[in-house]
Amino acid sequence: MNHIQSYINEHKNRFLNELIKLLKIPSISADSTYKKDVLKTADLIKISLEKAGCDFVEICETNGYPIIYGEKIIGKNLPTILVYGHYDVQPPDPIDLWHSPPFEPVIKKTEAHPDGAIYARGACDDKGQMYMHVKAMEFMTSTNQLPCNVKFMIEGEEEIGSSNLATFVKSNQEKLKNDVILISDTGMIANNVPSITTGLRGLSYVEVEVTGPNRDLHSGLYGGAVANPINILTKMIASLHDEDNHITIPGFYDKVEELSKEEREEMGKAPFSLENYKKALDIDAVYGETGYTTNERNSIRPTLDVNGIWGGYIGEGAKTVIASKAYAKISMRLVPHQDWEDITTLFTNHFESIAPKGVKIKVTPHHGGQGYVTPIDSIGYKAASKAYQDTFGKTPIPQRSGGSIPIVSLFEQELKSKTILMGFGLDSDAIHSPNEHFGVWNYLKGIETIPLFYKYFTELYK
Amino acid sequence: MNHIQSYINEHKNRFLNELIKLLKIPSISADSTYKKDVLKTADLIKISLEKAGCDFVEICETNGYPIIYGEKIIGKNLPTILVYGHYDVQPPDPIDLWHSPPFEPVIKKTEAHPDGAIYARGACDDKGQMYMHVKAMEFMTSTNQLPCNVKFMIEGEEEIGSSNLATFVKSNQEKLKNDVILISDTGMIANNVPSITTGLRGLSYVEVEVTGPNRDLHSGLYGGAVANPINILTKMIASLHDEDNHITIPGFYDKVEELSKEEREEMGKAPFSLENYKKALDIDAVYGETGYTTNERNSIRPTLDVNGIWGGYIGEGAKTVIASKAYAKISMRLVPHQDWEDITTLFTNHFESIAPKGVKIKVTPHHGGQGYVTPIDSIGYKAASKAYQDTFGKTPIPQRSGGSIPIVSLFEQELKSKTILMGFGLDSDAIHSPNEHFGVWNYLKGIETIPLFYKYFTELYK
Numbered sequence: 001m002n003h004i005q006s007y008i009n010e011h012k013n014r015f016l017n018e019l020i021k022l023l024k025i026p027s028i029s030a031d032s033t034y035k036k037d038v039l040k041t042a043d044l045i046k047i048s049l050e051k052a053g054c055d056f057v058e059i060c061e062t063n064g065y066p067i068i069y070g071e072k073i074i075g076k077n078l079p080t081i082l083v084y085g086h087y088d089v090q091p092p093d094p095i096d097l098w099h100s101p102p103f104e105p106v107i108k109k110t111e112a113h114p115d116g117a118i119y120a121r122g123a124c125d126d127k128g129q130m131y132m133h134v135k136a137m138e139f140m141t142s143t144n145q146l147p148c149n150v151k152f153m154i155e156g157e158e159e160i161g162s163s164n165l166a167t168f169v170k171s172n173q174e175k176l177k178n179d180v181i182l183i184s185d186t187g188m189i190a191n192n193v194p195s196i197t198t199g200l201r202g203l204s205y206v207e208v209e210v211t212g213p214n215r216d217l218h219s220g221l222y223g224g225a226v227a228n229p230i231n232i233l234t235k236m237i238a239s240l241h242d243e244d245n246h247i248t249i250p251g252f253y254d255k256v257e258e259l260s261k262e263e264r265e266e267m268g269k270a271p272f273s274l275e276n277y278k279k280a281l282d283i284d285a286v287y288g289e290t291g292y293t294t295n296e297r298n299s300i301r302p303t304l305d306v307n308g309i310w311g312g313y314i315g316e317g318a319k320t321v322i323a324s325k326a327y328a329k330i331s332m333r334l335v336p337h338q339d340w341e342d343i344t345t346l347f348t349n350h351f352e353s354i355a356p357k358g359v360k361i362k363v364t365p366h367h368g369g370q371g372y373v374t375p376i377d378s379i380g381y382k383a384a385s386k387a388y389q390d391t392f393g394k395t396p397i398p399q400r401s402g403g404s405i406p407i408v409s410l411f412e413q414e415l416k417s418k419t420i421l422m423g424f425g426l427d428s429d430a431i432h433s434p435n436e437h438f439g440v441w442n443y444l445k446g447i448e449t450i451p452l453f454y455k456y457f458t459e460l461y462k
Numbered sequence: 463m464n465h466i467q468s469y470i471n472e473h474k475n476r477f478l479n480e481l482i483k484l485l486k487i488p489s490i491s492a493d494s495t496y497k498k499d500v501l502k503t504a505d506l507i508k509i510s511l512e513k514a515g516c517d518f519v520e521i522c523e524t525n526g527y528p529i530i531y532g533e534k535i536i537g538k539n540l541p542t543i544l545v546y547g548h549y550d551v552q553p554p555d556p557i558d559l560w561h562s563p564p565f566e567p568v569i570k571k572t573e574a575h576p577d578g579a580i581y582a583r584g585a586c587d588d589k590g591q592m593y594m595h596v597k598a599m600e601f602m603t604s605t606n607q608l609p610c611n612v613k614f615m616i617e618g619e620e621e622i623g624s625s626n627l628a629t630f631v632k633s634n635q636e637k638l639k640n641d642v643i644l645i646s647d648t649g650m651i652a653n654n655v656p657s658i659t660t661g662l663r664g665l666s667y668v669e670v671e672v673t674g675p676n677r678d679l680h681s682g683l684y685g686g687a688v689a690n691p692i693n694i695l696t697k698m699i700a701s702l703h704d705e706d707n708h709i710t711i712p713g714f715y716d717k718v719e720e721l722s723k724e725e726r727e728e729m730g731k732a733p734f735s736l737e738n739y740k741k742a743l744d745i746d747a748v749y750g751e752t753g754y755t756t757n758e759r760n761s762i763r764p765t766l767d768v769n770g771i772w773g774g775y776i777g778e779g780a781k782t783v784i785a786s787k788a789y790a791k792i793s794m795r796l797v798p799h800q801d802w803e804d805i806t807t808l809f810t811n812h813f814e815s816i817a818p819k820g821v822k823i824k825v826t827p828h829h830g831g832q833g834y835v836t837p838i839d840s841i842g843y844k845a846a847s848k849a850y851q852d853t854f855g856k857t858p859i860p861q862r863s864g865g866s867i868p869i870v871s872l873f874e875q876e877l878k879s880k881t882i883l884m885g886f887g888l889d890s891d892a893i894h895s896p897n898e899h900f901g902v903w904n905y906l907k908g909i910e911t912i913p914l915f916y917k918y919f920t921e922l923y924k
Contacts, residue, residue, distance in 0.1 A: 097678075218893055219894075227749035287818065
């Protein structure tokens with residue numbers, strides 16, 4: 001595309017300031033305390049899409065937070081790209097581990113980001129990456145270089161399972177009709193090693209509750225004589241993995257896609273330093289399923305992790321109590337062919353079956369989604385690859401990600417189109433963690449690369 | 463003693479109102495937020511001892527909360543009774559399970575307490591039971607029936623391990639010199655089945671911290687590839703009991719006192735209904751160490767219970783995070799001959815030894831204390847037994863308690879005297895739980911029984 005670099009250089013401060021404004025709003029969808037902020041963010045997205053040149057933008061109400069839909073249709077024979085992103089963010093806690101307040105963005109230089117990175121919750125996931133598309137759109141419309149039709153669908157419930165997006169997509173198939181879906185909500189290997197995510201893991205997220213006695217008890221008077229819900233919960237969770245860290249839920253692996261020796265060898269070629277990986281996390285050893293490498297464990301293998309656990313006295317000092325209840329939030333990452341609803345059922349049945357007498361069990365499914373794979377021979381993937389080739393000067397590496405974007409498989413099912421995952425974040429950007437950030441270089445590089453995808457996709461489509 | 467009933471009837475409303483005033487102050491020693499309230503309670507205790515007829519009362523400063531010392535010495539040839547109690551209380555949480563605010567006392571009738579019970583944190587443990595001694599003292603001095611010397615030592619750190627009391631006792635042996643120590647901080651079987659606690663379990667209370675990666679991680683990108691501190695913590699805790707619920711810490715049982723068949727048979731005679739026990743707790747089964755009855759499990763056997771656990775995201779909704787740290791508060795109840803400091807060391811070494819690579823472990827001892835046994839052939843026990851005989855019309859049953867009053871063994875060691883545990887609470891009084899309460903009948907029955915102990919102890923002493 002012409003003049004893209006010069007356009008970015010001319011407007012980059014404004015691009016940054018607009019993003020910073022967006023990042024200042026704590027749009028935490030998981031916590032209803034922030035409802036006003038989430039809604040305020042939705043309004044801001046609507047305005048930004050209008051300014052970027054959409055002919056039509058609307059706030060679509062749902063049973064939860066609204067979905068912003070925008071479009072610019074320039075020719076019925078031209079292909080249509082549907083851009084998806086989300087404006088909600090993860091909760092920032094543990095808040096005390098942030099070096100600067102999560103909703104007061106600051107730009108700081110880092111080893112991975114010598115040009116500086118924006119520190120804020122949502123900087124990378126997904127406000128920063130979503131907004132690259134808005135600014136790319138602005139460039140193409142303001143310089144009359146938009147080569148095809150474009151539709152935007154920006155939701156506010158991605159971090160809580162996109163439950164209402166599913167309904168919206170199912171009931172708006174005509175409106176959302178497209179030839180390819182474009183999402184930037186993933187990462188790449190390194191700024192000098194571009195990669196495109198070709199696979200996502202599915203997800204099943206449940207909450208479990210173990211109830212023992214009908215009230216908290218004095219651990220001296222009852223200790224050893226009644227089932228302690230916390231001790232029981234630890235036993236039950238511990239039993240979900242065997243000594244090889246295989247998951248013990250019957251039937252859990254039945255549909256797991258086993259990659260061929262060749263595919264695994266191909267994966268193994270991606271540059272990876274176990275030493276740097278351990279150093280970055282300050283751990284003396286990695287840990288996981290026997291028989292698989294670190295990169296296999298977090299991409300092609302299903303996993304089960306406790307995301308939160310609580311029960312009893314967790315305040316200052318000591319309290320000799322046996323709690324009446326103990327809780328845990330547990331998520332399972334799934335691979336292609338594992339159905340998240342089947343897995344949720346398998347988990348529930350198994351977890352209930354291993355409960356000893358003396359306790360009651362409640363399993364509440366939170367949300368879930370299927371895994372997904374992008375074929376690298378599709379024109380969508382080819383267009384993305386060429387775009388990276390132009391802006392990074394290197395062919396991107398196709399890579400399976402361990403993350404989940406549950407709605408991607410839903411899109412394929414309901415809209416019959418493939419998704420291209422052009423992620424510009426880095427693993428070290430600490431998404432979902434304290435001190436989340438997004439490289440300024442990556443932000444601008446995304447804005448530069450996206451229009452080229454439009455160009456090549458339109459060309460290959462002909 | 464003469465006129466005790468009539469004195470109680472005449473003053474019972476005042477006795478109740480004075481206790482209620484004391485219960486309104488949230489003297490939570492575990493939470494520094496309540497420091498002012500704890501100190502205010504100490505002042506109130508001082509005044510009440512002066513009013514009750516002590517000749518000398520002082521607030522003794524410590525490195526923590528003060529100890530109130532009071533005395534009335536009437537003859538150097540007479541025996542001296544040292545009364546111990548505590549004015550601090552447990553934290554009230556979980557607050558939402560209280561039917562009335564924990565520090566706004568109300569009197570309600572219950573099945574176990576047809577004459578009504580005072581509902582408030584500390585009603586039974588230990589403000590109510592401690593204050594019985596103050597009112598018994600008032601009766602004896604105001605009616606000139608105090609038969610011996612009396613000393614009071616009321617502390618404010620019992621619920622957090624009495625660490626400063628130990629120092630105080632060690633450095634005030636002459637001042638605290640006595641012939642018997644009297645404590646009401648335990649319970650009895652039922653209002654129509656009086657019992658006296660003849661044994662206490664020791665305690666070792668530790669806090670453990672498991673650290674994995676140096677920051678919270680996205681469970682999709684890292685799940686399955688790094689040690690999840692919560693999963694690891696559940697595995698480590700689960701491994702502390704075997705399938706028979708024996709504790710697996712090497713050496714844990716080495717010094718455990720094994721009771722004879724006869725002693726266990728004697729214990730078995732105490733009235734106990736397993737059905738009522740399960741019904742009261744709403745559990746379908748009890749749970750504990752194979753080979754022992756419920757009453758043995760919670761009295762003569764050592765135990766290990768998690769009192770609190772936390773880590774990761776515990777807020778509303780779902781967060782797909784792998785926490786950097788996970789924590790648990792763990793307490794072990796010990797039996798006579800188990801040294802709490804040895805056990806704390808055994809726990810620490812074992813817990814560190816079972817940690818897998820990829821995590822760091824920190825074990826912090828909170829506090830602890832030794833177990834204790836009162837000989838039933840001592841004049842102290844005999845005097846107590848006669849007192850109950852008079853006021854309950856029945857000989858009390860000697861009973862081992864599962865609870866711990868760590869300083870009791872310290873008293874024996876430092877002051878060379880035995881402790882009599884005259885408890886008037888019931889197991890159903892929910893101490894350390896929401897809706898703690900203390901029967902009005904029990905409160906007044908304690909005030910009636912205590913002076914008789916003074917009388918009989920003085921007689922038997924001669």
